[in-house]
Amino acid sequence: MGHRTLPHQPSSRARRNEPGAFRRVLRRGAGTLILTIPNLISTMRLLGVGLFAWLAFARGESAAAGWLLLLIGWSDWIDGYLARRLNQVSELGKVLDPLADRLAIATAVIGGMFVDVIPLSLGIAIALREVLVGVGALFLAGHGRRIDVRPLGKLATFILYGAIPAFYVSHGTLLPSLFAGIAWSFGVVGLVLYWWVGVLYVGDARRAL
Structure with a gap:
């Protein structure tokens, strides 16, 4: 009777390593993911900006618009946490996340200055920083x-x-x-940090080129 070759059975050690290998594959492919929970949240945040603009500028519901903007902004933390926790950090997410932030802040600040909700001094300082960072980002994108x-x-x-x-x-x-007191307290601290980080981004951009 000829010798029968049994199908190869992975060792117990190999079987134990399979989940780890699977996770490594997931990590390698995470950057190309599109349909992820964090990306869904970022998309909802982008849509929320439109709802905010409608409430604030078409309906004049300033308080409701403010609470919605707070939800849009602080859901950014949830977005980032889930991306790391679920291993779903993606290249698309790295674009959608800051895009949602920039669009929400620009809409709220520029629109708010026109309807006398955002003080001109604070609004102009925030808007100027946004323009400079935006131009820098476009310049970098043009160079890949x-x-x-x-x-x-x-x-x-x-x-x-x-x-x-x-x-x-x-x-x-x-x-x-x-x-108003809360707004000014947070606004001054946030603005100083905002500009300081903008200066740091200049160094990052120079090193990236």
């Missing part, structure tokens, strides 16, 4: 380069997401002085 968002930049944006909504809420609440 991109820089990652700094954690300090995320913190500055997070603080401004406390200030800007508070200005809107102060125009549609029974406690305008309280929310």
Whole structure:
């Protein structure tokens, strides 16, 4: 009777390593993922900006718009946490996430200055920084380069997401002085950090070229 070759059975050690190998494959492919929970949240944040603009500028519902903007801004933290926790950091997410932030802040600040919700001094300082960073990002993109968002930049944006909504809420609440005080306190701290990170991005851009 001829010798039968049994099908190869992986060793117990190999079987134990299979989940780890699977996770490594997932990590290698994570950058190309599109349909992820964090990307879905970023897309919802982008759509939320349109709803915010409708509430604030078409309906004049400043308080409701302010609370919505707060939700849009602070969901950014949830977005980033889930991307890391679920191993779903993707190249698309690295574009959608800051895009949602920039669009929300630009809409709230520029629109807010026109309807006298955002003080001109603070609004112009924020808008100018946005323009400079935006031009720099376009310049880098034209050279096939991109820089990652700094954690300090995320913190500055997070603080401004406390200030800007508070200005809107102060125009549609029974406690305008309280929310205006909160808005200015967060706004000054956030603005200083915002510009400081902008300076750091200049160095990042030079190293990327």
